[in-house]
Amino acid sequence: MVVRDTDIMHPKPQTRREFLAQTGASAAVLVAGGLCSGANAFPAGPTMLEARPGTAQLLETANTKTAIWGYGGGVPGPVLRIKRGGELWVRLQNRLSQPTTIHWHGIRIDNAMDGVAGLTQAPVPPGETFDYRFTAPDAGTFWYHPHNRTWEQMARGLYGVLIVEETNAPDVDQDIVMVVDDWRLGENGAIHEASFGSIGERAHAGRLGNILTINGNPAGQFNVRAGERVRLRLINTCNARILKLRFEELKPQVLALDGQPVAPYSLENAIATLGPAQRMDLLIDMTGHPGALQAITEVSQSRLVAARFHYNARDALPARTGTVRLAGNGLAEPDMTSARKVDLVMSGGAMGQANKIAHRGKTYSIRELVREHGLVWAFNGVAGMPKKPLFKARRGETIAVRMVNETRWPHAMHFHGHHFREAHRHAPWLDTILMEADETRTVYLVADNPGKWMLHCHMLEHQAGGMATWFEVEA
Ligand code: C2O
Numbered sequence: 001m002v003v004r005d006t007d008i009m010h011p012k013p014q015t016r017r018e019f020l021a022q023t024g025a026s027a028a029v030l031v032a033g034g035l036c037s038g039a040n041a042f043p044a045g046p047t048m049l050e051a052r053p054g055t056a057q058l059l060e061t062a063n064t065k066t067a068i069w070g071y072g073g074g075v076p077g078p079v080l081r082i083k084r085g086g087e088l089w090v091r092l093q094n095r096l097s098q099p100t101t102i103h104w105h106g107i108r109i110d111n112a113m114d115g116v117a118g119l120t121q122a123p124v125p126p127g128e129t130f131d132y133r134f135t136a137p138d139a140g141t142f143w144y145h146p147h148n149r150t151w152e153q154m155a156r157g158l159y160g161v162l163i164v165e166e167t168n169a170p171d172v173d174q175d176i177v178m179v180v181d182d183w184r185l186g187e188n189g190a191i192h193e194a195s196f197g198s199i200g201e202r203a204h205a206g207r208l209g210n211i212l213t214i215n216g217n218p219a220g221q222f223n224v225r226a227g228e229r230v231r232l233r234l235i236n237t238c239n240a241r242i243l244k245l246r247f248e249e250l251k252p253q254v255l256a257l258d259g260q261p262v263a264p265y266s267l268e269n270a271i272a273t274l275g276p277a278q279r280m281d282l283l284i285d286m287t288g289h290p291g292a293l294q295a296i297t298e299v300s301q302s303r304l305v306a307a308r309f310h311y312n313a314r315d316a317l318p319a320r321t322g323t324v325r326l327a328g329n330g331l332a333e334p335d336m337t338s339a340r341k342v343d344l345v346m347s348g349g350a351m352g353q354a355n356k357i358a359h360r361g362k363t364y365s366i367r368e369l370v371r372e373h374g375l376v377w378a379f380n381g382v383a384g385m386p387k388k389p390l391f392k393a394r395r396g397e398t399i400a401v402r403m404v405n406e407t408r409w410p411h412a413m414h415f416h417g418h419h420f421r422e423a424h425r426h427a428p429w430l431d432t433i434l435m436e437a438d439e440t441r442t443v444y445l446v447a448d449n450p451g452k453w454m455l456h457c458h459m460l461e462h463q464a465g466g467m468a469t470w471f472e473v474e475a
């Protein structure tokens, strides 16, 4: 596997001009990474990954740096790359003031390596280490983040990208990683800490930032050449924001969702919608002219230019024809006719009906639950991790989870250790599905990965506010 030093380096104070020069350079580094083959390039032994405080230039104002927590002290952490079927071996060194873990989001991983504090491992205390060592069965775009006080640790900047390369790499000119995050900063540029854990954030849409960054920078600039074919890997690392990214003047095609290939299709209105934790791999033919600038605009709230493609002056390459198809990862097809049905009813939150909610064997009104435990959401009438799993599956059994959103809010429901899909014929494989208010959706998964797996809302304040449960797959 490959970790590039440039990815781990700490950003220095910089002027706007230096910033632009540097983002161009870092895009080039990502390209180089995309083309080199990672496996076997480095000697055996773990890659050190330090979770520690650092600083980042999140604001455009020169010299206003933000104290963050990051892997390697930077945000995002290093881009880790392995080949499909290859092994990742990372030694987490905790240099934070809190216990932490690493969860490898979307990887159909060995349960002991899933990184869920309190379910699959004890959290790693400050000063200690933990080795994560596993193979990655699926090629695609994945990411990693803590799974202990996730709402705080991720909001402070702890996350990074894990790319599992296809055995046969698709024919593209550039492979660009675009990590999109929003941050809630105070006027001094510091992370707004007073709001951590607030019931207001928990009961509504979650923590929505006032600053948007691309790969940890206040603006993203990606250097391209006219006629190039780009693979763009989008990753939503926001605590709670549903991103809507519009590609001005371009016609992106979707190649994969949540790491799993799809039959390529065009993005409707050139807008990529990504719930928290979701990924989207796009194929973009760069049809602008030499010297052009094309914006990627975030339109979920107001219109904000998030990033730009900057075309260099070189002559256009001949236009590409046809598309790229990524080979599927061969996930087991659910047996929809004999699937065992499980209901998951989501309730609570602001403007929800104030039903009785159970927590640790006691029953509360929502008002009491908020006051006594800071909890405000429930699955099947239970707030927080229940003692018993939502279901216990025989290995290989197909489970149909019917999710009923009885709340006034959207949710990004994430299953660990498995991908799932809906019943309609072209439904994609996902690990995180966006549910609208009042929506009901049924997802099917083949419970073929033994262990105890979490299932929760990836709007991290909702998770912390009670939207968490688990299921078990027998060995
Ligand atoms: Cu991305 Cu339970 O996590």
Ligand code: CU
Residues within 6 Å of the ligand: 410, 411, 412, 457, 458, 459, 462, 463, 467
């Ligand atoms: Cu939610």
